[in-house]
Amino acid sequence: xENVEQHPSTLSVQEGDSAVIKCTYSDSASNYFPxxxxxxxxxxxxxxxxxxxxGEKKDQRIAVTLNKTAKHFSLxxxxxxxxxxxxxxxxxxxxxxxxxxxxGTGTRLLVxx
Amino acid sequence: GAVVSQxxxxxxxxxxxxxxxxxRSLDFQATTMFWYRQFPKQSLMLMATSNExxxxxxxxxxxxxxxxxxxxxxxxxxxxxxxxxxxxSSFYICSALKGSGNTIYFGEGSWLTVV
Numbered sequence: 001x002e003n004v005e006q007h008p009s010t011l012s013v014q015e016g017d018s019a020v021i022k023c024t025y026s027d028s029a030s031n032y033f034p035x036x037x038x039x040x041x042x043x044x045x046x047x048x049x050x051x052x053x054x055g056e057k058k059d060q061r062i063a064v065t066l067n068k069t070a071k072h073f074s075l076x077x078x079x080x081x082x083x084x085x086x087x088x089x090x091x092x093x094x095x096x097x098x099x100x101x102x103x104g105t106g107t108r109l110l111v112x113x
Numbered sequence: 114g115a116v117v118s119q120x121x122x123x124x125x126x127x128x129x130x131x132x133x134x135x136x137r138s139l140d141f142q143a144t145t146m147f148w149y150r151q152f153p154k155q156s157l158m159l160m161a162t163s164n165e166x167x168x169x170x171x172x173x174x175x176x177x178x179x180x181x182x183x184x185x186x187x188x189x190x191x192x193x194x195x196x197x198x199x200x201x202s203s204f205y206i207c208s209a210l211k212g213s214g215n216t217i218y219f220g221e222g223s224w225l226t227v228v
Binding site: 032034036041042043044045046049089093099100101102103104105106 | 117119145147155156157159162204206208210215216217218219220221222224
């Protein structure tokens with residue numbers, strides 16, 4: 001199928017807590033999994049990505065894990081801050097000639113001070 | 114990172130007219146760019162893949178004669194919405210494929226309002 005399932009659709013946390021967003025894909029040939037943060041009225045901003053030959057990647061407060069067997073990958077944000085509030089999209093890239101991305105449905109993260 | 118610029122950021126046009134949106138990769142060359150459309154509170158919907166020097170590849174259900182795409186150089190792709198109607202009002206976003214790692218960077222988006 002074409003879809004990437006993303007959960008939850010909405011996530012509310014208190015400042016300082018951790019947030020986890022999960023995505024499940026269907027194509028075992030997918031080899032690249034980026035995460036984007038989108039603030040209201042702006043374009044998506046790449047925050048972290050992982051390739052299929054790696055199981056985990058971390059960048060300061062953000063980490064992504066990939067389970068190829070189960071075909072799912074997760075975004076972990078620790079020590080959340082109000083400025084982390086945004087919509088987060090996962091995506092997968094199929095191993096096709098055009099390198100196009102298939103996006104998840106998005107998660108609206110709200111971090112309360 | 115990398116910079117992808119879109120222009121205009123906001124445009125209002127009258128029904129029946131055409132409007133052009135530009136997407137530029139400012140600090141890298143992009144043989145492939147993508148155009149998306151996004152409705153409020155929804156995910157990004159891929160409209161077409163733009164390849165430098167060749168015809169764009171459109172996704173199923175996207176009218177190629179209505180949404181004209183031109184990728185004339187390695188740093189510029191344009192989307193022209195022809196004979197615009199109010200239902201074409203949306204947020205249009207481009208992205209560009211960078212380098213051998215094939216990371217994709219997005220522009221800031223363009224709000225189109227057809228009145």
